[in-house]
Amino acid sequence: MNPRASLDPRASSDPRASRTPRPTRRALLGGLLGAAALPTLAACGGVTSLDGGSGGGGSGGGSSSGGLVIGTANFTENQILGYLYAEALRGAGVKASVRPNLGSREIVIPALQQGDIDLLPEYQGNLLLHFDDTAKQTEAGDLQNALAVALPAALEALPYAAAEDKDVFAVTKETADKHGLRSLADLHKLDGKLVFGGPAEDKKRVVGLVGLKDVYGTTFKEFKSLDASGPLVKGALKKGDVDVANLFSTDPDIQANGWIMLADPKQLIPAQHIVPVIRSAKADAKVRRALARLGGALTTQELAKLNKLVDVEKKDPDDVAADWAKRNGLTRG
Template sequence: MRKLSTIAGLAALALTVTACGGGTTTLAEPSGRAGSTGSSGGTIVIGTANFTENVTLGYVYAGYLKSKGYEVTVKPNLGSREVIFPALQNGDIDLLPEYQGSLLLYLDKESKAADGAAQAAELKGKLPAGLKLLPFAPAEDKTIWMVTRATAAKYGLKSLEDLKKANGKLVYGGPPEDKTRRVGIVGLKDVYGAEFKAFRALDAGGPLTKTALKKGDIDVADIFSSDAEISSNDWVGLEDPQRLQPNENIAPVVREQKADDKLTAAFEALNPKLTTEALIQMNHKTDVEKEDPEDVADEWLKSTGLVS
């Protein structure tokens, strides 16, 4: 549903960070319409990763919290987890829309927790001091390793276990961090014995990766399971019998000083509406219909009755 352990003098990040889909943002500048509400509900700075779904989730959180009286700023497209998680630790942002499985593996490469409840329990003990995991939503967005139907037929690929039959022949494409992440090149080799001819650093399940797969510039692509374009392309998702990819329920991670009972209650009310199907529908609007993520978030919140 993608290492820096610290940010050396956040001045580096306060320079410009470029988003996958073009455009820029910085840690120093607010973005979007979800700004000051003039109320006394508290202030929250939401940061997001540099792919459209996470940006949309940031605006979903922002719009909903704004309706609850919070003053909210969104800083979208800040980068990968290796960038934005240290920013959260350092206090440059207050809250992140996260994916539990990948976050847990980021914190503990040896974790075997696969389902949402087990992951949440482990995360509560492994998050750095000063951070808190809030309740997770039923919505999930996992990595699915995709090949074209022609590639699947040529090499007899049905599951990730079959990749080793084509060792040294296939080009893998995905975000740069896939080269060192367990849910990426490292895990595919350790768990399935897969070795690739080359790795192409592209984007996190975005237009660069999908275009490269369509054109044949890469053979295996890291695509998000909630991607609305999967159904319109003749791609084959490789089965993952060893569960290299854990569950990826979406949950906010927040600085403890902001995580009061009111904030927790807000997400407990929001979460039941935030399903995988809702995620796919929002992704279709942003990725296929090319609508603005903030507009899509606002429309979804109103359609569910979460905001008026």
């Protein structure tokens, strides 16, 4: 997922309240409907597409005639999204296959650039920080525009979905009550005394230890390399092996366990709307329309329900995606 990750810290009294500015209706419509018309501007280090073209730009001149290979990161939600992309594309008459669980963003982005996969579910803010770790944008529309500049020439970000899933930094209720923790700013009074758990990449990511130190002045006694909002990090938080855990805001276990998502008053964590990243050589009008239709139908609440079906009820992500796509009119027949 994370990669994305995966892909929001919220006040403890309301686990769904955003701590970064909510995108305005104008910005959301701009992302859902207008971004397909925005050209992807060439950036340094762009790769050559497999069909011999430059692949740059969002003109819609690509071709999906050979089908698309969709890759996903190594967490539940991203796999569900990959299968949803496949269902939406098949419903539009495009051949699609899924290569799930490939790894973190540091693995799947190079795979996309090299043409091993053609399409990837991503998360706006963390994707931008992957290519530009100095980026300051936090609002969805601004992030979309920044991605058009930051992405390599052969890649582009298609219109983002209504659904959003942010990284959150969570603690148990016991830890929050004991130390008076309600926001990330509160961690500074325990500087160097707590244990942090998350995926290995958190050690070098802005939305991770780097940002927590630079923005909130917080360091930790120990970093435990675990997984991305998966059973390892959640088990460690539950047992007390870690004090602060990097989870995802749509993870059903947060509410089930009464964990506290620490507020983010300095907006370290940007908007994380789901955004398809595609090789431009494959991004024809049929693909764009299919993914935009999916993005308009998929809300944060619906995505959280799909995560619960897989993580809690132990259903297969491909079956969950197929059923949801059918119920929402995205498949044929």
